Amino acid sequence: MNPDVEKLWELQNVLTQLGDREKQLTSKPESFAAIDREWQQANDDMSRLEQSIESLSKERRRVDGELDDQQEMLKKYQGQLMQVKNQQQYAAAWKEIDATRRHVKELEDSELKTMTDVEALQKDLDERRNGSAELKSRWDVAHEAWQHSLGDLRTEVQQLKARAASIEAQLSDGLKRNFYQIFKQRQNVAVARVVSDSCSACRTRVRPALMQQLQRGDLVYCEGCHRILYFEKAQS
Ligand SMILES: [Zn+2]
Known part of the structure; x- marks a missing residue:
């Protein structure tokens, strides 16, 4: 038996084990990966809700601004009504008032609906946040256990690297x-x-x-x- 080949064979085995351990170091064990997926999913759901609330609130602020404008106009038309000089002007002013009132009503309805939607989403979000505390503590425990197991694995990797170096030192x-x-x-x-x-x-x-x-x-x-x-x- 060639002693060099004997050493190369041993080096090969050490490197195979080393590769295996290094792969384990970088991949999540299934015990952690399962809860990690659940946690990610819960977080994704919560940020989707936050985004919906954010965009509805933005829409509500826009409608609110428009409502202010329309109410201003309504006041203006009502002022004009006092100054009409004939039946024709009176009818025209009333027509504007009527149209603006209808628009104001639409905006108010839309604002109310948005507020109701935001409330429902906020309630859902709050419930999920409360529920996620328990999930987070399970995630912490699983993460801690995984990190702990990595300590042993790292020690093994160090030992295998030292072994590989000592074999290499014997080779030309x-x-x-x-x-x-x-x-x-x-x-x-x-x-x-x-x-x-x-x-x-x-x-x-x-x-x-x-x-x-x-x-x-x-x-x-x-x-x-x-x-x-x-x-x-x-x-x-
Ligand atoms: Zn071959």
Whole structure:
């Protein structure tokens, strides 16, 4: 058995575990992800309600302004009514007053409806805010548990990194470079075990001549995927 390949195989295993732990560090566990989704959803619902309330309130302020204008005009027309000189002017002034009154009524109705809508939305929002306190405390507990578990994972990552560094220190620069080049090009697998005379990574058959080289302890590359082959002698 080639001692270099033995080290590369060990390095490969350490790096595989390291990759696995690092992935765990960055992905939410399902136990937390489920409550996190629920919490996000509740927050989205509440901000949608806040936005609706905001835009209705804006509309209400606009209608309010228009209502003021119309009431001013109504006063003006009522003033004019005092100064009419004939029946025709009187009828015309009344027509304006009548139309403006109708407009004022419409605006008042619209304002009332908006106020009722805002009240209903506000009530819904308040209820959701009260209800979300319990959800938030569950979220906090799940988040805390997840963060706590990451501590152990981080320790493990440190240990694996130290292990990888100590193996690398035993390799020649050329071999190390060669290993990492294949590692990057081949989905983080630079060394493949030979199983039943085949490369376990790409299933290419290892020719008998290469098997002999492997048994001699040579550094042999797979003819299919060009990974370094690792061959364990059958235990007898
Ligand atoms: Zn292969």
